[in-house]
Amino acid sequence: MHDRTIQLQLGVGAILAAAFLLLVAIPVWVSSPSNVPNIILSPLFWPWALAGLTGITGLGMVVLALREPVSSEPVISDVDDRTNAWRRLASIAAVMIATMLLMPRIGMVWTSMLVFIVTAFLVGTSHPKTALISAVLVPLVLYAFFAHVAGVAIPQGDFVRLP
Template sequence: MTLRLKEVGIGLSLLALSFLLLIWLIPEGVPQPTRLREGQLSPRFWPLISTSILLMSGLVLTALAWLEKGQGIASEAEDGDEPLPPIQALIGLVVGCVLLAGYFWAMARVGMVVASSLGILLLGYAYGERRWRVLIPVAFLLPIVLYLFFVYVAGIPIPDPIARTVFRAIF
């Protein structure tokens, strides 16, 4: 199978999944209150936003793969890379599950911002990211920026006593 056909298949699968979410799963599975307070987001807001992003990604991937010129070129993985042995894949899955369980445990004890920073750092390193100039700023800045956005811009409270204390002292 050529890379182009794989990309078209993945794009069409993303489109099918996003249509399933938009037409059936979100309307049936996410309750919509009849009245919302001023400034309150609907429970369907973020599922609809993320599904819309998924839909656009599927459209772009399908269109780019369909319009690609080199139609019969095999991917690099097909040329010479060996597939990941099943035991390594299983070890990677177990490591990811253990790290996510640790993240969940840490979030209740040190708050979302600190736990997310450590989680991004450990998961990134566990899955092969060795560029520390990329990993460290992303691991520490992303949770802080997201916390500040949701609490101070979107007005959505995030229960994190450590971050709340630190940012109230700064702002």
């Protein structure tokens, strides 16, 4: 396969994913109360924003792929160990499943901290101290903003509750 073909396929895939999200997934599965005072606080806003950005990114990839000259030489894979690549993919899938299982039990903030740390070390971060500090501070700052400034309830979990 060629670079141009890969980029074109990824772009079309992103556009199709965005269309599915905008036309099917968000309207069917995301509910929002009608009395939300600020559009940014609506549960629909961020899914729409992410779907829109996905579509724009896909469109950009398609345009760039079509502007790129056709190459006759195939792309050589930079993945040396496919078994290890599949293992990493399975690991991140396990992290995602663990996220969904842990969130109702320990809350969004604590789950986010754990997932951040595990993901940082799974991808082999070259800055472990920065990753650990960010894993603790980012969820706490976001919690403080949304819970105390924006007045949005953040899922707390069963064991430890934040003020």
